[in-house]
Amino acid sequence: MTDVTDIRAEIDVLPGLDPRAPLLDVDDLHVEFRTRDGVAKAVNGASFRLAAGETLAILGESGCGKSVTAQAIMGILDTPPGYVTGGQVRYRGVDLLKTPEKQRRKVRANRIAMIFQDALSALNPVYSVGFQLGELFRKHRGTSRHEAKRRSVELLDQVKIPDARSRVDDYPHQFSGGMRQRVMIAMALALDPEVLIADEPTTALDVTVQAQIMGLLAELQHQRNMGLILITHDMGVVADVADRISVMYAGKVVEEAPVYDIYGRPAHPYTKALLESIPRLDMKGRQLNVIRGLPPALTDIPAGCAFNPRCGYARDVCRQDPPPPAYQIAPHRFARCHFVREVLGV
Amino acid sequence: MSDVVLETRNLVKHFPITRGIVLKTKVGAVRAVDGVDLQLRRGETLGVVGESGCGKSTLAKLLVGLERPNLGSIEVRGQDMARLGGQALRRARRNIQMVLQDPYTSLNPRMTVGDIVGEPFEIHRDAAPRAGRERAVRELLDIVGLNPDHINRYPHQFSGGQRQRIGIARALALKPEIIVCDEPVSALDVSIQAQVINLLERLQNELGLSYIFIAHDLSVVRHIADRVAVMYLGKIVETGNDEEIYEQPTHPYTQALLSAVPVPDPRLRGRRDPIVLEGDVPSPADPPSGCRFRTRCWKAQDVCAEQEPHLEPRRRSPHPSACHFAEVRNVIRRY
């Protein structure tokens, strides 16, 4: 196992890092996409925090802004057409959005890493897996080729790829889907990041493989005391691994709570409706509740609460600006709804 | 049984693997579907579950005639569809239709919705009177919950869930008895899945349809299916009704599959004891001898490599199961 402390000490990635500040602190993030059809407000004030060793799940359906948020944090947003128009992304106290790209590049992979849904397109098909892994070491740590290869094999072992020594020279297409995902995880963890963002890591995988990969992620996170942001729409996976959940809808975090609270007693109508609409393995013959209507077009988000056209609790106040503020329900719990009491049933 | 609407016997489909540019020689075969026996009864939904590579998509294509089987029969209304051709096949097709998985590629982007849903009538002139064709199309749109006035719109003007409804309307046009649903909700958002699932159930009740519902999502299948068949590497390893498969699974693969599905209840953390399978699925071009699952199975013995277990009821499994050591094990944990 590579010695974490000496690597950390070597790299003075950013000036002003405060080891006592929260690991990651996203504050009121706004991201727009300027398209021919208008301005799509992809993220409208997303805020959340991540501590070391914690797993935060960002839950939402397509178009809610969860992937865009991750890209904005990593600094890999497609610009144009995407623009970060407000907010802060503080990594240990330093706002990454105001950091020049050159330094930001050092943070990427070294401190904050990301894995994606489709490993096949995230890995370069013309280079061997060992080469791609080794490149990370050679470039960021200046290790020799020999040493880089050694560390690559070690990494592949850590992600439980059998026979790592001989597989290190294989190409991405020679691995199965689950194995490729492990390779991608290995690449993300190569430089011992403090934060790992996993964007739908198991959505494209079979359920048995999914279980393996999630187990692996949990184990690695625990070993390294990493913060993990899990972006997904799968409420089953989230229930298994998350400590806290942020539910996103139309670019805002509409509810944030510890995992037991979200499933037990959701405080936001959207969360509640979502939970009631998913078919469950342990139940049969239940009428699936339906959320009528469709998520809004991001170029045309309704005034007031974005969920109001589909919400059974909506009243006039919900249809007017300003949108509902974050009502605090408990020390680590809030929901953006004027009628949280009703939703909770108090 | 007279109310069996579809029955397959020993359905086999191999895809040859060839080499060579001008003259191709066969060097092997992907045994996508390797001997499948199924029965579908009137008004019921048969769920077919399995992971990628198990052959369920190929099975779907065989059932609707998009692929020809190498061996075996598909009996619908007394006719073996696999042996039909030309006009007879065209007529037979009217009785078994399919809803495809991807709502973004299953509709011709250059045809209006009216044309798409009306195409079955153009191909089968006798299925709807010419004068009433537009009316028939409007009715279909209405049945699936779309606004009939949108008949002249193009697919790209609709959302994913709506497009899937258009696909369903198209499948209903010829008034089939049987609809094969190939992962109809996998590409949709969670909250839209519920809408489409409810629609399919409602249509089944109103129109007396029988479904073969193919999916990888066991929770969805549990919700909608009356009976379930579990597929692995081209073969069915277990069949049964809802209670039998989900609460009393007897085949190790079914048990592993069920235990791997995450249940949205965090209180179960640490109480679940998931069966984690080792290794990867073997290649369908080169399946293991005997029982195909033996390379990943914790119960495997010598006999598993020598004798292929048939899908039949066994001493400890009242419902058909293809395992020499089939035994009930409830893996779904509840709080």
Added chain:
Amino acid sequence: MSDFNLVTSVEAPGGVPTEPRRPDRSGKPRSLAGDAWLDLRRNKIFWVSAVLVAVVLLMAAWPSLFTSADPRQCALSRAHRGAGGSAFFGYDFQGCDVYARTIYGARNSIVVGVFATALAGVIGLIVGLAAGYYGRWLDAILSRFVDIMLGIPFLLGAIVLARRLSGPHDTGVVAVTVTLGVLGWTTGARVMRSAVIASKNQDYVAAARMLGAGPVRLMVRHILPNSIASFIVVLTILLGINIASEATLSYLGVGLKGDAISWGIAISDAGPYVRTNPGPLVWPSVFLGVTVLAFIMLGDAVRDAFDPKLR
């Protein structure tokens, strides 16, 4: 909290799609062509090239709109004279009005270009469609044929063919047209073939097959409309190339003959005198270059507008 159970499964009427999209204000159906037009309308390059093409076509159809001079009325006494009166570009070595020759030259250049492209288009479409749809041995044979055709050096083949095809008294228009058509279909065929192969495997084609559609319906209704876009764009580019090729062949002396006027001939004739009188070379060249460029730009703009992926 059961009052929240909404069991209706009907979408909100006039269902607003989820992707960011121009709101459908008029309620009228919008086709892909309609969408494409809306995009083209806003594209400056489209307008510039469309106007240029329109002007050139007008020039070809009604040259008298642009000049009252007669391009064949040449007087040696005026040879090499500079611009004067209505002869904006001066006179060439034979005393012909360069401007008039340039204007009148448009017709032959355009006619040859258009018909050669049409011929190439028809051959390419049939070959590409057949190879892509039927595949296997037909595809193998046709593709090898295409490869062989591509192996023929264009200029050599054109010279040989043009010479063979033209009789001693022809103007050479037909010969050049056929030559360019026969040598130029290959790219279109390839493009069509790959587009057809891509279309063939689409889900909606499988859906139509499953409904019982036969090969004709599949090809005409489903595959062709979805694979022809890039083919058409190749054709517009080919048009530009053919116009330029005619000029090349005429310059080499194997294209148009007799007293036919075209840009190529004008350039060819003006060659030896370029040092003393560059006008007769420069002006037709400019017209030629601008026309070719305009067609290519038009083809690009149309391709982009019809590409649904670029929305």
